[in-house]
Amino acid sequence: MVYSEEWLKNTIHKGGREIPVEGTLDPYIQLYKRCWNYDHNQRPELEEIQESLLNLSGKENFGTSKFDEFILDITSKISNSNIQLSTN
Numbered sequence: 001m002v003y004s005e006e007w008l009k010n011t012i013h014k015g016g017r018e019i020p021v022e023g024t025l026d027p028y029i030q031l032y033k034r035c036w037n038y039d040h041n042q043r044p045e046l047e048e049i050q051e052s053l054l055n056l057s058g059k060e061n062f063g064t065s066k067f068d069e070f071i072l073d074i075t076s077k078i079s080n081s082n083i084q085l086s087t088n
Contacts, residue, residue, distance in 0.1 A: 027056050050075045 003011075017036050020029045031052050037043050044052070057071045
């Protein structure tokens with residue numbers, strides 16, 4: 001189902017969040033929930049997210065290096081970015 005951008009904004013603003021995919025490991029769900037905390041002061045910083053993902057990926061055996069490649073790619077982008085956040 002496709003939702004309008006306006007509907008999505010309103011749903012998120014009212015506290016709506018997507019349901020984690022069945023089979024997702026609990027540590028990832030907990031990180032996801034922290035990232036989506038309604039109180040932005042309770043959300044982890046990018047560096048903490050990066051560290052958490054690196055730690056979690058080292059503890060799991062996914063049988064492939066695809067996940068590790070993904071994590072390295074994302075952490076590289078985080079480290080090399082100058083993300084500007086809106087103060088509005």
